[in-house]
Amino acid sequence: MFEILRKSFATGVVTTGYPLAQAEVSTNACGRPEIDFANWKDARPAVAACPTGALACADSSGTRTVTLDLAKCTFCGLCAEADAAIGMTNVCELAARRKEDLVTTTEYELGSGGAHQKLLGHQASGTDSQRGPVEALGAELKARVEKVLGRSLNIREVDAGSCNGCEVEIAGLNSPVYDIERFGIHFVASPRHADMLLVTGPVSRNMELALRKTYDATPGPRLVVAVGACGCSGGIFGQNYASLGGVDKVIPVDVYVPGCPPNPYALLHGILLALGKRRV
Numbered sequence: 001m002f003e004i005l006r007k008s009f010a011t012g013v014v015t016t017g018y019p020l021a022q023a024e025v026s027t028n029a030c031g032r033p034e035i036d037f038a039n040w041k042d043a044r045p046a047v048a049a050c051p052t053g054a055l056a057c058a059d060s061s062g063t064r065t066v067t068l069d070l071a072k073c074t075f076c077g078l079c080a081e082a083d084a085a086i087g088m089t090n091v092c093e094l095a096a097r098r099k100e101d102l103v104t105t106t107e108y109e110l111g112s113g114g115a116h117q118k119l120l121g122h123q124a125s126g127t128d129s130q131r132g133p134v135e136a137l138g139a140e141l142k143a144r145v146e147k148v149l150g151r152s153l154n155i156r157e158v159d160a161g162s163c164n165g166c167e168v169e170i171a172g173l174n175s176p177v178y179d180i181e182r183f184g185i186h187f188v189a190s191p192r193h194a195d196m197l198l199v200t201g202p203v204s205r206n207m208e209l210a211l212r213k214t215y216d217a218t219p220g221p222r223l224v225v226a227v228g229a230c231g232c233s234g235g236i237f238g239q240n241y242a243s244l245g246g247v248d249k250v251i252p253v254d255v256y257v258p259g260c261p262p263n264p265y266a267l268l269h270g271i272l273l274a275l276g277k278r279r280v
C-alpha cells in the first residue's frame with residue numbers, strides 16, 4: 001500500500017492539459033491525409049488505391065472534380081503510398097457538426113492523358129476552422145456543461161456494430177492521462193440517465209432497433225455524437241446487407257468524429273463541439 005502511494009507521488013501528475021494545451025499526439029500517428037493540391041499531377045492512382053471511397057474523382061467536359069471525405073477516411077495511408085503529392089499528418093481534431101464540413105473539393109482542368117493541367121478551384125473542409133476555437137472552449141468547458149445541461153454531462157456509449165477499436169479509445173478517456181471526469185463528464189450505464197449518446201459502428205441491421213430504442217429512452221435535450229469512420233459513414237463497410245452505413249441513417253447526429261479509430265483527443269474534441277449545440 002505504502003509502496004503504491006510512494007510510486008504515485010514519485011510519478012506526479014500525468015493528466016494532459018488538453019484542451020487548454022495542445023494535443024500531444026505521436027508524430028508516428030496517422031491522422032488526416034494532406035494533399036499538395038497545387039502540385040498534384042493526377043488524382044487517379046490515389047483514388048484507385050483508396051479502399052473506402054474517401055478519395056474520389058469524377059471527370060466531365062475536360063475538368064476533374066476530386067473529393068476527400070474525412071467521414072469515410074480510415075487514415076490508412078494507402079493514398080500517400082500511391083502518390084508523392086499526398087502525405088499523412090497526425091492531425092486528429094477533425095470533428096464537425098455538419099457532415100459536409102468533412103469534405104474537401106478540388107477542381108482541375110485536364111490536359112492530355114487525363115493529367116491535371118490547371119487548378120481551377122479548391123473548397124477546404126470546415127474542420128480546419130474548428131481546431132482553434134476548441135482551445136478557447138477548454139477554458140469555459142465546465143461552465144458550458146452547466147449552461148447547456150444545468151449539471152454534469154452524462155454519456156451513454158452505444159456500440160452499434162463496431163469492431164471495438166473505437167471502444168478501446170473511448171476507454172482511454174477514463175484513464176489518468178485523459179481523465180474526462182475532470183470536466184464533470186461521466187459515462188453512465190443507462191440511456192435514461194444520459195444527456196449524450198456516443199455511438200460507434202456502421203449500425204448493423206441487427207442493432208438498428210436497439211439504437212432507436214436507446215435514443216428514444218434518452219431524455220431530451222439529448223446530444224448524439226457519431227464516432228469513427230463507421231459511425232460517420234459506415235466506413236470500410238459502407239451500406240450493405242448487414243450495415244446501414246452510419247449513425248445518421250437511424251437517428252439525428254449532432255457531431256461527427258472521423259478516425260479509425262479516433263484517439264481520445266479527437267473524441268474529446270468532438271464532445272466539446274457537441275456541447276456547443278443542443279437538440280431540445
Ligand code: SF4
Nearest residue numbers: 050073074076077079
Ligand atoms: S488515408 Fe486511406 S481511406 Fe483515407 S483517403 Fe487515403 S487511401 Fe482513402
